[in-house]
């Protein structure tokens with residue numbers, strides 16, 4: 044799935060009351076229906092240990108879960124994966140979500156969709172579709188996806204979506220090997236009549252961390268990227284909304300990951316585990332509770348793994364005494380784990396982390412060295428690009 | 436033919452309506468009206484709620500303003516400016532269609 048963000052509690056017209064407690068019922072929840080996926084993106088945010096089809100929640104279990112979500116006050120549901128359209132019962136699940144009053148969004152790679160299937164989803168009440176793109180044209184995009192003809196298929200599905208009056212978000216995950224196509228990606232989104240474009244730079248945990256040397260952009264690329272996005276945001280106001288996620292390796296302060304661990308967002312894994320973000324299972328040693336064993340309301344209050352990094356009490360220095368601790372909550376736990384081996388450390392993306400300097404230097408060096416080979420995402424722990432080519 | 440939600444300009448003759456991807460409903464848990472849109476939840480204030488309840492794709496902005504001006508015995512000009520500004524704000528986000536507009540395409 045993509046690097047989707049948390050639904051913002053936004054003051055469209057009037058401000059929403061600020062969060063007073065250390066956690067509230069989320070406005071939006073991400074439901075990962077499956078880890079199965081025909082693509083093999085080297086930056087996939089799924090855990091390296093993917094959950095198998097046999098462990099997935101059944102249609103009835105999803106129905107029950109969606110009903111519970113609506114009852115506790117969740118307003119929006121994002122169906123994601125893996126590739127959610129792998130599930131034959133997707134339209135049924137969407138219909139149920141719609142019936143219980145949830146606003147439904149499909150986050151998809153689109154390659155398995157036909158016009159008919161898309162129409163079924165629209166008829167089932169789907170409100171919005173987000174299609175991920177790996178570049179602006181077939182050569183780069185199909186190589187990154189690890190699937191021939193995927194780019195052309197995505198373009199086709201995006202057109203169908205607009206014909207069916209479904210609002211469209213184009214999600215483009217950017218890295219060193221496709222950032223040169225950014226201007227074309229923006230134009231592509233305009234040509235596809237998309238409503239929104241998400242320019243998301245890769246975040247480095249899970250599969251992306253395995254592939255960091257092949258993906259890490261140069262500082263120059265990031266500066267160009269920011270300029271191109273800002274320019275397009277002004278030029279395309281009223282036509283295309285553009286959201287922009289910067290890679291925090293080159294930031295001074297870490298991102299407020301998911302609005303804070305277990306604070307205002309959760310994710311349900313294919314087997315029903317309630318996670319604070321889609322990458323949380325990359326942290327080993329945390330036991331997450333499943334909707335199979337407890338009610339969601341119970342898990343949200345009592346899950347040990349969720350409570351572990353809530354609020355500010357768990358923080359070590361330099362966060363503990365830092366004025367920014369309520370603003371960024373110490374950054375991303377997954378990144379802290381990936382880079383320091385302990386999820387309870389300050390996210391090294393923060394310039395105040397003792398490890399920041401070293402990591403920034405590594406990133407710069409990796410970007411400069413320009414290794415290009417990918418390790419593709421799959422159920423067998425990954426396949427090196429050269430092995431795929433040798434076999435072909 | 437898709438409902439245009441781009442480059443919508445709201446004026447007195449507009450007949451605003453919410454497009455299918457924008458839902459306006461009462462949230463029982465938080466006891467408040469909300470606008471649900473892609474990746475967004477907006478919290479309209481009391482006046483906005485009243486205006487949105489009148490957005491059915493039939494009524495013109497002009498009608499709405501008359502109604503609100505009468506109800507609150509307020510200056511039509513002030514209310515008109517507020518209503519248009521509020522609706523334009525939504526339209527700029529792509530969350531409002533104008534059934535009274537001639538298609539630009």
Ligand code: SF4
Pocket residue numbers: 044045080081082083084086087088089124125126152175420
């Ligand atoms: S492999 Fe690609 S398309 Fe499939 S889930 Fe991962 S990021 Fe999404």
Ligand code: SF4
Pocket residue numbers: 296297361362363365366367368369371372373374389390393394395396
């Ligand atoms: S020290 Fe911790 S709280 Fe302070 S800015 Fe860095 S990550 Fe945020």
